[in-house]
Amino acid sequence: MSKLSDAAEKGVGWIEHYRDEFSPRRGRDPYEQTMLLKPCAELMLTVTLLGRDLSLRRRLRPIISWAWNEIDRGSLIIDLTSAKVELVEAVGLCADFAQNGYRNDRLRAWLAHLVATRVIQGLELTPWRYVAFRYNLQRLGLGGSPSLPTGSWLGARPEPWTISVTSAYPLTHEVFYLTDFGRSPLNLAADLRDYLQLWLPAWQQCFQEPENLDVLAELAMTAACVRTDPEQATLQLLEERQFDNGSIPGPPGAGRVLPSPREDPERRRFLTHYHATLVGVLALAYRQWSTACESEPPSAAKRLNL
Amino acid sequence: MTPEVAWCIALGQQDQRDSRLAIADYIRRDHCTELSVGQLIDALLLWYFDANPVSLEVAVPVVVAALDRPTLGSYHRLEQQTVFHLSERVLGWAITLPEGESGMADYRVLSRATVAGLYPPATSTNEALVSAARAACVMLHSCFYVQAAQALTVLCGQIHLSGEQSAMNLLVQFVDQSYAHLTALAVAHGSAQLSWELRLMSESRRG
Numbered sequence: 003m004s005k006l007s008d009a010a011e012k013g014v015g016w017i018e019h020y021r022d023e024f025s026p027r028r029g030r031d032p033y034e035q036t037m038l039l040k041p042c043a044e045l046m047l048t049v050t051l052l053g054r055d056l057s058l059r060r061r062l063r064p065i066i067s068w069a070w071n072e073i074d075r076g077s078l079i080i081d082l083t084s085a086k087v088e089l090v091e092a093v094g095l096c097a098d099f100a101q102n103g104y105r106n107d108r109l110r111a112w113l114a115h116l117v118a119t120r121v122i123q124g125l126e127l128t129p130w131r132y133v134a135f136r137y138n139l140q141r142l143g144l145g146g147s148p149s150l151p152t153g154s155w156l157g158a159r160p161e162p163w164t165i166s167v168t169s170a171y172p173l174t175h176e177v178f179y180l181t182d183f184g185r186s187p188l189n190l191a192a193d194l195r196d197y198l199q200l201w202l203p204a205w206q207q208c209f210q211e212p213e214n215l216d217v218l219a220e221l222a223m224t225a226a227c228v229r230t231d232p233e234q235a236t237l238q239l240l241e242e243r244q245f246d247n248g249s250i251p252g253p254p255g256a257g258r259v260l261p262s263p264r265e266d267p268e269r270r271r272f273l274t275h276y277h278a279t280l281v282g283v284l285a286l287a288y289r290q291w292s293t294a295c296e297s298e299p300p301s302a303a304k305r306l307n308l
Numbered sequence: 309m310t311p312e313v314a315w316c317i318a319l320g321q322q323d324q325r326d327s328r329l330a331i332a333d334y335i336r337r338d339h340c341t342e343l344s345v346g347q348l349i350d351a352l353l354l355w356y357f358d359a360n361p362v363s364l365e366v367a368v369p370v371v372v373a374a375l376d377r378p379t380l381g382s383y384h385r386l387e388q389q390t391v392f393h394l395s396e397r398v399l400g401w402a403i404t405l406p407e408g409e410s411g412m413a414d415y416r417v418l419s420r421a422t423v424a425g426l427y428p429p430a431t432s433t434n435e436a437l438v439s440a441a442r443a444a445c446v447m448l449h450s451c452f453y454v455q456a457a458q459a460l461t462v463l464c465g466q467i468h469l470s471g472e473q474s475a476m477n478l479l480v481q482f483v484d485q486s487y488a489h490l491t492a493l494a495v496a497h498g499s500a501q502l503s504w505e506l507r508l509m510s511e512s513r514r515g
Contacts, residue, residue: 161485163448193478200478204442208449 006058006287009241013283014058016248017048021065023272025072026082034261036082039091041260041276042069046098048280051183053102055290066102076106083112087121090135097141110142117144129154130172130179137179147189148179159194162201165208167217174220177227184227184292198228206233215243216253216278222285226292232285240282249275250282315347316500319354320507332366335373345383345391345405348374349420350504352394356424357511367399375403383408384417390424415443415458422465423511430469437466441479444486453493457505460486464512483513 006014024045029035046069053059053066073079076099079092096113099105116122117139127135129151139145150157155169156176165173177198181187187195202225209217219240222232244250257273284291309317318330331351335343343351351370355362374380388408395403413421421427428436440463447456464483467476487509494502 161489162445162482163486165449196478200438200441201445204445204449207442207446211450 006290007241009244010283010286010290012244012248013250013279013286014052014061014248016279017045017283018062018065019247020249020272020276021045021068023269023276024069026078027072028263028269029261030263032082032085035078036086037260039079039082039095041257041273042072043091043095043098044277044280045069046095048284050098050101051284051291052287054293055287058287058290066099066104070099070104075104076109080109080112083116087116087119089113089116089122089125090127090131090138093135093138093142097138100142113142114144128172129157130175133176133179137182150176150180156194159197162204163208165201165205167209167214170205170209170217170220174217174224177224181227183223184229187228190228195228198224199230202228202230203233206236210235210239213239213243214253215240215250216256216281219250219278219281219285223281223288223292226285226288229292232288237286240286244282245275249279251275252278313500315350316504319350319504320500331370335369342377343370343374344381345374345387345408346416346420348403349387349390349394349424352391352398353420353423353508355398356394357507362398371395371399371403375405380405384413385410386413386417386421386427390417390421390426393426394424415440415455415462419458419461419505419508419512422462423508427462428466428469432466432469434470437463437470437479440466441482445482448486448489453490453499454501454505456486457490457502457509460490461505461509461512464509464515468515487513 024041026035026038026042029038046066049062049065053062070076073095076096079096083089083092093113096109100110125132125135132151133148133154136145136148140147154172154176156173160169177190180189182189190198202221206218206221206225209221218236222236222240225232240250252275256275256277257270260273262269262273315334318334331354348370355367383405385408388405391405392402395401418427440459444456444459444463447453447459460483463479467479467483470476487506490502490506490509493499494506
């Protein structure tokens with residue numbers, strides 16, 4: 003595995019330094035704690051992906067151990083999902099803990115029960131959330147492989163210039179989960195991989211002006227998942243915009259819905275930038291986590307030297 | 309109406325005879341006595357598309373409006389070649405301009421050279437082809453429709469040149485989608501500029 007770039011190193015340092023801000027216990031009540039499962043789950047996903055690199059796994063192990071304690075070794079998830087079946091983030095969080103060897107038999111039995119209830123058939127999830135949910139159930143051994151449901155942006159393979167912020171997030175996440183974050187790019191049909199390899203560089207250009215680093219980082223990660231190097235301009239922009247403390251600026255209004263007791267400015271700044279920082283670090287460190295396990299037959303895109 | 313739009317309306321007349329008269333009318337107007345090299349190329353292309361040869365009565369005022377002035381303004385070397393090539397075929401005599409600028413030509417210049425059959429060179433790479441497709445995508449996304457059509461015209465010329473047909477499906481689909489979209493936009497906005505670019509794109513698609 004290659005060494006982290008200076009910018010990625012700074013970003014990982016920021017994650018370590020601001021670790022405590024990711025705790026769901028920052029919420030004042032179960033409602034706020036449930037909302038704060040999202041940043042915590044995103045932290046765990048980031049750490050799990052970076053942990054595909056052996057040296058980063060050793061380095062980041064304390065964060066996983068800390069997070070496990072923050073959710074009371076799984077009991078907090080049982081408490082929160084007992085009151086409100088907010089399963090998508092909870093299942094993702096549990097899947098990352100399980101992948102890192104942290105298990106709670108009571109939690110697993112509880113999730114297995116919830117997954118067997120009828121409400122699971124009627125969660126009214128958007129296509130990308132549905133894929134995310136299925137991906138994480140599979141990781142927990144509670145379901146089969148995720149597949150692209152009808153009605154997804156990616157499944158429609160739309161005219162490429164129609165991409166927008168609202169479609170970029172779903173498409174990137176559909177690719178993440180369907181390819182197991184680049185481990186199995188062949189889970190995508192060959193024509194879909196061609197489509198992505200052809201248009202991802204153009205899409206990265208689209209979000210440089212006006213600049214949206216959060217989307218750019220997601221697109222760079224998506225490129226890595228289909229075995230295409232992210233655009234150099236994207237990585238350079240992430241490096242140039244990175245703050246001295248290692249964080250990466252989120253788009254205006256990012257994290258606004260997440261609770262910030264007493265509107266503490268420092269906390270608000272964290273909530274605005276944490277997501278762009280996590281995905282920015284993953285984009286900058288893509289070589290550490292995106293190595294595919296499958297050998298890929300030459301695609302049309304490869305024949306065009308894309 | 310800007311002179312640029314008036315020019316495109318003149319170019320865009322459906323009837324062959326009407327468009328020639330419209331160009332002549334455009335030049336007769338006081339504020340339009342000078343044409344750029346790019347406009348001269350467009351006029352030559354219009355005549356190039358026509359089945360009937362253009363008369364000297366129509367052609368000479370256009371050529372004069374483009375050339376009869378102290379400075380021609382800046383133009384690219386490829387435009388100089390395009391003027392030479394088209395004038396020889398359309399008028400029967402070649403217009404030789406002084407050496408144009410070198411360096412990277414933009415998609416407007418490349419699109420005209422493509423329709424004239426001067427671009428892409430036989431050595432053109434798949435990388436150039438994919439670059440044109442991605443540039444068109446970004447321009448469409450940014451609502452720069454005229455520039456997008458120019459990049460698409462170049463792309464069409466490159467697709468014809470490429471031997472890798474099976475890998476072209478995505479690009480051919482993109483060209484079809486873009487052409488349909490731009491055509492609908494040109495009608496919806498009543499854009500003469502876009503209509504003219506689509507005519508060039510259409511010629512390039514035919515190959």
